[in-house]
Amino acid sequence: MDQLTLDVPNVTTFGPGVFRLLPRLRRLRMLSAIQSLDEEEFELCPDLREVLFHAKLQKIRPGTFRHNKALSYLDLVGNNLTHLPDGLIAGNPLLETLSLTENGIRTISAGAFRNASNLQQLILSRNNLRTLEEGVLDDAELLTYFHASANEITSLPPAIFAKTMLLIEIDLHLNNLTSLPKDIFAHTTNLKELRLGDNQLKFLEPELFRHNQRLITLELSGNALETIHGDVFSGLQSLQYLYLADNRLATVPAEVFKPIAGLLQLFLSGNLLQELPGDALAGCSQLESFFVNNNQLKSLPGRLFTNNTKLSSVSLEDNSLRGVPVELFTGTPSLKQMWLGRNPWDCTSCEVAAMSAWLTSHDIDIGDVVPQCSGPGPQPGRDIRQVTSTHCLKDSGQ
Structure with missing residues (x-):
């Protein structure tokens, strides 16, 4: 079996070694009430490429998917995660999409996306983030879509996008941003869509x-702009x-x-x-x-x-x-x-x-x-x- 879909909303725990009998598993889609995953849960699923896991996970350990080198798509939407640890996806060099929407994420370690050399879509919308660490995206040099809308972000590091020069879309609407560093978009020369609506921006730097x-x-x-400089759109x-x-x-x-x-x-x-x-x-x-x-x-x-x-x-x-x-x-x-x-x-x-x-x-x-x-x-x-x-x-x- 290379595909498994489980809709078991009342299941709260896995039996030991439940995935050890599925060494050829490539796609896993699960809706459940599981609150935790063992670090060796997917050890014997080396070909696992896509995981959609909608449950009630309280935390995710850095080594949970370290045996799944082929993993390219990871969807953990709608869990109860509050923190993303250092090295979260360090063992997944082929990961392209990471979706973490609708958790309760408040903090992200600076090294959470370390070794994310192939990551292209990072979706952090509808969480409780208040800030992003300097350098948190530095290893994601192929990133093209970054969504962090509907959080509580009040400010951004000046060099947050310095290494993500391939970004096409940035979505930061519905946050609490009051200002933007002067050169925050200096390196995003491929950007096509920038969403900063519904923040608290009062001023935009010239140029x-x-x-x-x-x-x-x-x-x-939906901001608080009272004036705009004549060359702000240069x-x-x-x-x-x-x-x-x-x-x-x-x-x-x-x-x-x-x-x-x-x-x-x-x-x-x-x-x-x-x-x-x-x-x-x-x-x-x-x-x-x-x-x-x-x-x-x-x-x-x-x-x-x-x-x-x-x-x-x-x-x-x-x-x-x-x-x-x-x-x-x-x-x-x-x-x-x-x-x-x-x-x-x-x-x-x-x-x-x-x-x-x-x-x-x-x-x-x-x-x-x-x-x-x-x-x-x-x-x-x-x-x-x-x-x-x-x-x-x-x-x-x-």
């Missing part, structure tokens, strides 16, 4: 991502998706998005923005979606979308807009969706009348929330698409 020229997705939503010429929603940004520098020429989607929802620079999006000629809903915008510059000919979706919902310049829509031939609801539209304004005409003539999808007129005038609650130039009493600037 923090300057070495990450292949980065495609940058997630920074070097990100491959970036396509930028998430800055649900921060505390009151302004954005006019030049901050200019280095991101290939940007496709920009999320600024849920901030404190009252205005946007007229050329804020001038460098983003490939932009397709722009979300700036749930802010405090009172006006928009007429030239905001001048260079965004591929723009197809814009969300302006939940702001304080009473009108927008007529020229805002010039040069947006691809625009199909524009969400405008929950703004105090002044339907006596010629700007709103012009916008109404444009919305209906271009058959724009306005979403589920109908934009309505507010006061003054006799039209509160009226769908702004019903407003015509005959209702226009004044220009917005008068």
